[in-house]
Amino acid sequence: MLSTLPQGTDLDTTQIRLAIRGLHPQLIHWRRQLHQFPELGFQERLTADLIHRTLQDLGIEHQTEVAKTGIVALIDSGRPGPVLAIRADMDALPVTEESEVSYRSQHLGIMHACGHDGHTAIALGTAQYLAQHRDSFRGQVKIIFQPAEEGPGGAKPMIEQGALDNPRVDGIVGLHLWNNLPLGTVGVCAGPLMAAVETFSCTILGRGGHGAMPHQTVDSIVVAAQVVTALQTIVARNINPLEAAVVTVGELQAGSALNVIADTARMRGTVRYFDPKFQHYFAPRLETMIKGICEAQGASYEFHYHHLYPPVINDPGMADLIRSVALAVLETPAGLVPDCRTMGGEDMAFFLQEVPGCYFFLGSANPRQGLDYPHHHPRFNFDEAALPIGVEMFVRCVEQFSAGWPA
Template sequence: MISTLTSSTNGFNQSQIRLKIRSLQSQLVQWRRQLHQHPELGFKEVLTAQFVAQKLQEWGINHQTGIAKTGIVATVDSNQPGPVLAIRADMDALPIQEENEVPYRSLHHGIMHACGHDGHTAIALGAAYYLSQHRQDFRGTVKFIFQPAEEGPGGAKPMIEQGVLKNPDVDAIIGLHLWNNLPLGTLGVRTGALMAAVECFRLQIQGKGGHGAMPHQTVDSVVVAAQIINALQTIVARNINPLESAVVTVGEIHAGKALNVIADSAKMSGTVRYFNPVFENYFAKRLDEIIGGICQSYGASYELDYWRLYPPVINNAQIADLIRSVALDVVETPIGVVPECQTMGGEDMSFFLEQVPGCYFFLGSANPEKGLAYPHHHPRFDFDETVLGMGVEMFVRCVEKYCC
């Protein structure tokens, strides 16, 4: 049944979406809500993968399951020679208790789709279905990558290691993130770094405990920790070019068990984020230098555990231009395309973009008039489902333009 809705709030005109994709809107909403009610954490997306595989099988789309545990790769071949374009969608949810009072709220206690991955999966399914019915409209092959565990520990890298970009070899890859930081009817895209590298650290400081009235007999781990926290902020403030972007965050600290006792040890953890790949080895070295120097000056010892989670998401210029040109026909202009949209958030789409040219972009999904503007990872996160058809339209037009 074709929707009779022609417009919505925020000026988004649904006439930009072709009739055959608009006719899928009710199905897209149904799929998304089914997925939303049954969220699953990373590498545990068993029901989600079954749902996706069932739809692909119904439509006669070739696919492989069980890649990186719960991942799926599907191929839609035009039966004409041409390029191979991959479309990636992540499937996992978050360990958050949902607070939305909606009929489709999560049925799994303590787990929620609070980042829009249910929408990503529904959009990719819609694009796969539409393209399987319109193979004459493009050349080459479209490969759909349904990825587990984007929220952590990361499913992109193991999928790549298991060959998802091979057989046939992928020439380019695209993906989208529904984005409640932008209103419905807008799209954020840029050449170069879109999202930041994410690196993590845990630190344990070992001092010498004692009575709060006799600090001269101790090595106060809390004082040492305080000095370290302040000093770490100087890395960005005084060691990084002000024209570069980076952030060091200490998000957790634990020390002591009594108000009149000087704690013998303190623990802290945090993240480091940056856009420029030149900093890949810099922050680990600089943290160790600062922490080591402060601990030595106070007579404390330390153990630092530092690891890299995701590299920065860096978009290829040519594929970003493709997204931008398609977006001008889908979203409302002149403010519909936000050219310099960036965030210090991280995404393991970055691993795919290290292997092949591609572009990741943000699709505005917020609608404050409907109360759909809570931020990502909030227990009341939700989005305007009108964006689902818009996402399918974007993917389909990208395929038709790239695989021509």
């Protein structure tokens, strides 16, 4: 772990930037090729093949089929030093693209609506630069191309299959192109950056009947309505107001006719929080409320709860590294955004539980060009000028991480 950050560098800033800017056309080519042929989680065969062929052409050692479609590349400087991992996710979403760009998705109903095509292109550009400048750093760099971030989650199986071992990783970094921030900014903070992701489903079992004879029924919709309202009090009245948490019921389905009281109502929702202490809190609290309401109304229920991703928690020392790098890359303190936390989730969290690391946001929005639609929107797109900035961020992370070894 870095105890202090180096104040100087052996590499010329201008030369690094010019070399990376020279990669910009190639970065755009990779990104647009990936954008045209998006693939869902654990189905990224074409994506993995492009990465594999590119790494082969660059002479970079790599392992394929890690967690089905994942790839782990290793770039060795030939000199002793630490091992830094760079993680990039590569899956798309089940979204039908509405953009009219020339490189729009050719796979109906699937789209890179979250920027993972850009993440992969940035990682490939970083790999190319480092492979061609092995004398610019010490130790080794692992680049982890991860499947299935959008679901069901590829980080954990990659870890289980040794992505962080042989050689063992000392630190890890990753970025997310972020349309909530303008181009030319970096969002980073120590501690929690993104929330835990947990989901629940509940079926209320009542007794159906005629809409004009409610006394003969147990109205599942009425019971479900009370449940939805009561669940909102968990955060409002059970959680310290200085701590962040969310309970959202996103689906509620019941009934088939206006004059029929439904015998079942089904709901699904999500829970989000930053503090790991809540990991075992919400599931029993939700069920206690649901059980009490159902018993009071004469209904029964079925309840299921799933823990998907833990919160994304950045190591303070690695967050300092990213801040230092961002100030060098952006050349102005105004581009550094410290207040950037979000209740969105990410399975980068599993990597950060294993080794010290930092996940950060790279501003990618450009409203003047209409490149500011939100993530997961069918017209999502980002300013491709962010791609070389991402490469430079990673290259300088490698430079400073290896320069600070040993701590």
